[in-house]
Amino acid sequence: MTTAQHKIGSGFGAGTTAAEVVAGIDLTGKLAIVTGGYSGIGLETTRALAAAGAHVVVPARRRATAEEALRGFENVELGELDLADLESVRTFAERFAASGRGIDLFIGSAGIMALPETRVGPGWEAQFATNHLGHFALVNRLWAAFRPGARVVSVSSRGHHYGPVCFDDLDFERGYDKWLAYGQAKTANVLFAVHLDKLAREQGVRAFALHPGRILTDLVRHLDRQELVDAGMVDESGQVTGGAKTPEQGAATQVWAATSPQLDGLGGVYLEDCDIAEPAPADGTRTGVKDYAIDPALAERLWTVSAELTGVNAF
Template identity: 40%
Template sequence: MEGDRIVTDQAGRFVVITGANSGIGLEATRQLSERGADVLMACRNEAKAAAAQQQLGSSRVSVARLDLADQSSIARFAHELTASGRRIDVLVNNAGVMGLDETRTNDGFEGQFGTNHLGHFALTARLLPLLSDAGRVVTVSSIAHRQGRVDLDDPHFERRTYNRWDAYSQSKLANLSFALELDRRLKSAGRRQISIGAHPGIASTALGRDGSSFINSLTRRMGWLTFRSSESGSDPLVRGSTDRDLRGGEYLGPRFLAFGSTVVEKPSSRARDERLARDLWSLSEQATGLTFAL
């Protein structure tokens, strides 16, 4: 899994990428569509998504509105996609928010946990019936998952003091825990579908810019060693979407955590904690009111 690889022909495949209008999501859209895949950009801001679509200039790229901070928006998106009758070959759970001031989603969830984790949990649950027999789910985590702790008793910071970076790292640990648990459940159900975790290192994207003080501080301290281009940052997503050697349960990211070629990394011990994963899964089902068709 080391070194750069040429992406094989993706003609005939249908890929859904959340947060695809900028950064690594946009770059992954470009690379996959150039290799022949049909890509649906699922984005909160339709105007920005349409501008990105025009920038790409590909008839294989389409746009749909999806707000992961709103469970009703997720339901509408899934309903429309189901009605289209199209099977999904790859779902890339890429969209995210980072370093927010304390905020709540439309459904009352803490903003980062509710968007980054519960939003994608609900989306995956609703779209799993559309996943092709050998389809895959790629969920984007972060190196921040290594500092993360999921507080199962208070995931929404209703009793503990809110800290934006604790909330962010919690959501990213939840992303990776979910990706690994989903793969275990797919295998237990005898499915050929797989689930993979990925992280871009620290890429120079809109998400990073939204993190302002934290990211800017990191820039001053580490400079060029830290930030990767969107093209480099998207490589783990593209590899996760296309590499036929993957068997599921891998965590892909750049060598040395923040930069370098894509390799299979070892997740943190908390991300590998199967009891935590099961408890988080139950919490997520209760929060969203959804179960997986497995």
């Protein structure tokens, strides 16, 4: 499979912060929506975009927590949204549409990871439903508001290496594995960007997916100490191990994806460390992007299934 997955030499890297990638970029007059924009790398994304002049809308499931985290921020407003509840997604989208505003940047940063078996909606596996279907429905419901030149950023992770989308058992009804379910959801995040970019590029809207890096945030709340040790995120004493990014560094790639002129004319690719990622090596090393995550046929198949499940398709 030929691929556009090759580094472009951005000049940035794993240690770059969100503030550094947006330095010199004026976002005055731009409107951004950042799901999860009040916690972890989402919070740092909101901070960087707002500091550059963007007006940032932060949909929040935990409104009181969001209000506390964003106290003192300028150019930021809160909305109410639970990505696991499609009725909540519809309500948020309708309220936004009624405001008559356009969208320039959309960053789907909210997510859950490796939780015990949980069902939402009509029995959907929670990680797939929240991380993928919720964002799928939200972007489609908001579609009429996207302005030409807008970018959609789907925050995936290196977790997509855990496995592809299991089309014959999306909800893991034949046996639940929290890491395989997480891997499926993160693969879905990449495939979503691949097909959205194909559908939207003629309208001047481009889409990207990315791995933000290894960051110790509230995302790991469902893991115990030993699981974090086994994953190499902390040592036996609970201290963060070398190679982990700070939240400011973890937010950099998604801010770069949303704002960098270096990506003008590009789209449908997976990024890491503020550059386009290379294809994953054949030796199984968890770096780069797996073929099944950028396969256009699988991306189209997932889009069709997602539209059937959510009842929403702007295209």
